[in-house]
Amino acid sequence: MAKQILVVEDEDAVRSVIVEAMRLENFEVKEARNGEEAMEMFLADPPDLxxxxxxxxxxxxxxxxQSIRHLPEPLNKTPIIMITAIDTRLGERLGKEAGADVYLTKPFSPKELKQKVKELLAEAEAQGQ
Incomplete structure:
Protein backbone atom coordinates (compact mmCIF):
# COMPACT_ATOMS: atom_id res chain seq x y z
CA MET A 1 0.00 0.00 0.00
CA ALA A 2 1.31 3.45 -0.93
CA LYS A 3 2.40 5.77 1.85
CA GLN A 4 0.16 8.79 2.26
CA ILE A 5 1.52 12.35 2.34
CA LEU A 6 -0.47 15.42 3.39
CA VAL A 7 0.84 18.56 1.66
CA VAL A 8 -0.20 21.82 3.33
CA GLU A 9 0.72 24.82 1.16
CA ASP A 10 -1.37 27.83 0.12
CA GLU A 11 0.72 28.79 -2.92
CA ASP A 12 -0.63 26.82 -5.88
CA ALA A 13 2.67 26.76 -7.81
CA VAL A 14 4.71 25.51 -4.85
CA ARG A 15 2.05 22.97 -3.88
CA SER A 16 1.94 21.64 -7.46
CA VAL A 17 5.71 21.07 -7.50
CA ILE A 18 5.58 19.23 -4.17
CA VAL A 19 2.57 17.13 -5.14
CA GLU A 20 4.11 16.14 -8.48
CA ALA A 21 7.43 15.23 -6.82
CA MET A 22 5.62 13.01 -4.30
CA ARG A 23 3.42 11.34 -6.93
CA LEU A 24 6.50 10.54 -9.03
CA GLU A 25 7.71 8.55 -6.01
CA ASN A 26 4.36 6.69 -5.94
CA PHE A 27 3.08 8.32 -2.76
CA GLU A 28 -0.62 8.94 -2.32
CA VAL A 29 -1.01 12.71 -1.87
CA LYS A 30 -3.69 14.77 -0.16
CA GLU A 31 -3.65 18.57 -0.40
CA ALA A 32 -4.72 21.29 2.04
CA ARG A 33 -4.53 25.06 1.54
CA ASN A 34 -4.91 26.23 5.14
CA GLY A 35 -4.40 25.06 8.69
CA GLU A 36 -8.00 24.23 9.51
CA GLU A 37 -8.39 22.13 6.36
CA ALA A 38 -5.10 20.39 7.18
CA MET A 39 -6.23 19.42 10.68
CA GLU A 40 -9.60 18.19 9.42
CA MET A 41 -7.89 16.01 6.81
CA PHE A 42 -5.26 14.81 9.29
CA LEU A 43 -7.85 13.71 11.84
CA ALA A 44 -10.23 12.16 9.29
CA ASP A 45 -7.55 10.03 7.61
CA PRO A 46 -4.13 10.32 9.28
CA PRO A 47 -1.27 10.46 6.76
CA ASP A 48 2.12 8.80 7.09
CA LEU A 49 3.90 12.17 6.78
CA GLN A 66 1.91 21.91 17.67
CA SER A 67 -1.66 20.58 17.40
CA ILE A 68 -0.43 17.35 15.83
CA ARG A 69 2.26 16.96 18.50
CA HIS A 70 -0.41 17.30 21.23
CA LEU A 71 -2.54 14.47 19.83
CA PRO A 72 -2.43 11.02 21.45
CA GLU A 73 0.05 8.39 20.22
CA PRO A 74 0.67 7.27 17.54
CA LEU A 75 -0.75 10.35 15.77
CA ASN A 76 1.63 12.71 17.57
CA LYS A 77 4.59 10.77 16.15
CA THR A 78 3.67 11.50 12.51
CA PRO A 79 6.78 12.86 10.74
CA ILE A 80 6.52 16.55 9.80
CA ILE A 81 8.64 18.43 7.28
CA MET A 82 8.26 22.17 7.65
CA ILE A 83 8.91 24.43 4.65
CA THR A 84 9.07 28.20 4.61
CA ALA A 85 10.61 31.33 3.17
CA ILE A 86 11.31 32.68 6.69
CA ASP A 87 14.95 33.44 7.52
CA THR A 88 16.73 30.15 8.04
CA ARG A 89 17.85 30.43 11.66
CA LEU A 90 14.65 31.98 12.98
CA GLY A 91 12.37 29.71 10.96
CA GLU A 92 14.30 26.59 11.85
CA ARG A 93 14.21 27.45 15.55
CA LEU A 94 10.46 28.11 15.43
CA GLY A 95 9.84 24.93 13.45
CA LYS A 96 11.88 22.76 15.80
CA GLU A 97 10.19 24.32 18.85
CA ALA A 98 6.79 23.51 17.30
CA GLY A 99 7.87 19.89 16.82
CA ALA A 100 8.92 19.64 13.16
CA ASP A 101 11.31 16.80 12.33
CA VAL A 102 12.92 18.52 9.34
CA TYR A 103 13.03 22.14 8.20
CA LEU A 104 13.55 23.21 4.57
CA THR A 105 13.91 26.79 3.35
CA LYS A 106 12.27 27.91 0.10
CA PRO A 107 13.38 27.58 -2.56
CA PHE A 108 14.33 23.93 -2.04
CA SER A 109 14.99 21.24 -4.59
CA PRO A 110 12.35 18.55 -5.14
CA LYS A 111 15.20 16.02 -5.01
CA GLU A 112 16.18 17.18 -1.50
CA LEU A 113 12.54 17.07 -0.38
CA LYS A 114 12.07 13.53 -1.74
CA GLN A 115 15.21 12.39 0.07
CA LYS A 116 14.02 13.86 3.39
CA VAL A 117 10.59 12.26 2.95
CA LYS A 118 12.13 8.84 2.32
CA GLU A 119 14.49 9.19 5.30
CA LEU A 120 11.69 10.16 7.69
CA LEU A 121 9.36 7.41 6.47
CA ALA A 122 12.14 4.84 6.86
CA GLU A 123 12.85 6.07 10.41
CA ALA A 124 9.14 5.94 11.29
CA GLU A 125 8.83 2.43 9.90
CA ALA A 126 11.91 1.28 11.83
CA GLN A 127 10.29 2.63 15.01
CA GLY A 128 7.06 0.79 14.24
CA GLN A 129 4.91 3.82 13.44
Missing amino acids: VILDIIIPGMDGLEVC
Whole structure:
Protein backbone atom coordinates (compact mmCIF):
# COMPACT_ATOMS: atom_id res chain seq x y z
CA MET A 1 0.00 0.00 0.00
CA ALA A 2 1.31 3.45 -0.93
CA LYS A 3 2.40 5.77 1.85
CA GLN A 4 0.16 8.79 2.26
CA ILE A 5 1.52 12.35 2.34
CA LEU A 6 -0.47 15.42 3.39
CA VAL A 7 0.84 18.56 1.66
CA VAL A 8 -0.20 21.82 3.33
CA GLU A 9 0.72 24.82 1.16
CA ASP A 10 -1.37 27.83 0.12
CA GLU A 11 0.72 28.79 -2.92
CA ASP A 12 -0.63 26.82 -5.88
CA ALA A 13 2.67 26.76 -7.81
CA VAL A 14 4.71 25.51 -4.85
CA ARG A 15 2.05 22.97 -3.88
CA SER A 16 1.94 21.64 -7.46
CA VAL A 17 5.71 21.07 -7.50
CA ILE A 18 5.58 19.23 -4.17
CA VAL A 19 2.57 17.13 -5.14
CA GLU A 20 4.11 16.14 -8.48
CA ALA A 21 7.43 15.23 -6.82
CA MET A 22 5.62 13.01 -4.30
CA ARG A 23 3.42 11.34 -6.93
CA LEU A 24 6.50 10.54 -9.03
CA GLU A 25 7.71 8.55 -6.01
CA ASN A 26 4.36 6.69 -5.94
CA PHE A 27 3.08 8.32 -2.76
CA GLU A 28 -0.62 8.94 -2.32
CA VAL A 29 -1.01 12.71 -1.87
CA LYS A 30 -3.69 14.77 -0.16
CA GLU A 31 -3.65 18.57 -0.40
CA ALA A 32 -4.72 21.29 2.04
CA ARG A 33 -4.53 25.06 1.54
CA ASN A 34 -4.91 26.23 5.14
CA GLY A 35 -4.40 25.06 8.69
CA GLU A 36 -8.00 24.23 9.51
CA GLU A 37 -8.39 22.13 6.36
CA ALA A 38 -5.10 20.39 7.18
CA MET A 39 -6.23 19.42 10.68
CA GLU A 40 -9.60 18.19 9.42
CA MET A 41 -7.89 16.01 6.81
CA PHE A 42 -5.26 14.81 9.29
CA LEU A 43 -7.85 13.71 11.84
CA ALA A 44 -10.23 12.16 9.29
CA ASP A 45 -7.55 10.03 7.61
CA PRO A 46 -4.13 10.32 9.28
CA PRO A 47 -1.27 10.46 6.76
CA ASP A 48 2.12 8.80 7.09
CA LEU A 49 3.90 12.17 6.78
CA VAL A 50 3.04 15.89 6.61
CA ILE A 51 4.77 18.52 4.48
CA LEU A 52 3.77 21.80 6.05
CA ASP A 53 4.35 25.44 5.12
CA ILE A 54 4.70 27.78 8.12
CA ILE A 55 2.87 30.72 6.55
CA ILE A 56 -0.62 29.56 5.58
CA PRO A 57 -4.04 31.20 6.01
CA GLY A 58 -5.92 30.83 9.28
CA MET A 59 -4.23 28.47 11.69
CA ASP A 60 -0.56 28.79 10.69
CA GLY A 61 1.87 25.93 10.15
CA LEU A 62 3.42 26.28 13.60
CA GLU A 63 -0.02 25.90 15.21
CA VAL A 64 -0.82 22.90 13.00
CA CYS A 65 2.49 21.28 13.95
CA GLN A 66 1.91 21.91 17.67
CA SER A 67 -1.66 20.58 17.40
CA ILE A 68 -0.43 17.35 15.83
CA ARG A 69 2.26 16.96 18.50
CA HIS A 70 -0.41 17.30 21.23
CA LEU A 71 -2.54 14.47 19.83
CA PRO A 72 -2.43 11.02 21.45
CA GLU A 73 0.05 8.39 20.22
CA PRO A 74 0.67 7.27 17.54
CA LEU A 75 -0.75 10.35 15.77
CA ASN A 76 1.63 12.71 17.57
CA LYS A 77 4.59 10.77 16.15
CA THR A 78 3.67 11.50 12.51
CA PRO A 79 6.78 12.86 10.74
CA ILE A 80 6.52 16.55 9.80
CA ILE A 81 8.64 18.43 7.28
CA MET A 82 8.26 22.17 7.65
CA ILE A 83 8.91 24.43 4.65
CA THR A 84 9.07 28.20 4.61
CA ALA A 85 10.61 31.33 3.17
CA ILE A 86 11.31 32.68 6.69
CA ASP A 87 14.95 33.44 7.52
CA THR A 88 16.73 30.15 8.04
CA ARG A 89 17.85 30.43 11.66
CA LEU A 90 14.65 31.98 12.98
CA GLY A 91 12.37 29.71 10.96
CA GLU A 92 14.30 26.59 11.85
CA ARG A 93 14.21 27.45 15.55
CA LEU A 94 10.46 28.11 15.43
CA GLY A 95 9.84 24.93 13.45
CA LYS A 96 11.88 22.76 15.80
CA GLU A 97 10.19 24.32 18.85
CA ALA A 98 6.79 23.51 17.30
CA GLY A 99 7.87 19.89 16.82
CA ALA A 100 8.92 19.64 13.16
CA ASP A 101 11.31 16.80 12.33
CA VAL A 102 12.92 18.52 9.34
CA TYR A 103 13.03 22.14 8.20
CA LEU A 104 13.55 23.21 4.57
CA THR A 105 13.91 26.79 3.35
CA LYS A 106 12.27 27.91 0.10
CA PRO A 107 13.38 27.58 -2.56
CA PHE A 108 14.33 23.93 -2.04
CA SER A 109 14.99 21.24 -4.59
CA PRO A 110 12.35 18.55 -5.14
CA LYS A 111 15.20 16.02 -5.01
CA GLU A 112 16.18 17.18 -1.50
CA LEU A 113 12.54 17.07 -0.38
CA LYS A 114 12.07 13.53 -1.74
CA GLN A 115 15.21 12.39 0.07
CA LYS A 116 14.02 13.86 3.39
CA VAL A 117 10.59 12.26 2.95
CA LYS A 118 12.13 8.84 2.32
CA GLU A 119 14.49 9.19 5.30
CA LEU A 120 11.69 10.16 7.69
CA LEU A 121 9.36 7.41 6.47
CA ALA A 122 12.14 4.84 6.86
CA GLU A 123 12.85 6.07 10.41
CA ALA A 124 9.14 5.94 11.29
CA GLU A 125 8.83 2.43 9.90
CA ALA A 126 11.91 1.28 11.83
CA GLN A 127 10.29 2.63 15.01
CA GLY A 128 7.06 0.79 14.24
CA GLN A 129 4.91 3.82 13.44
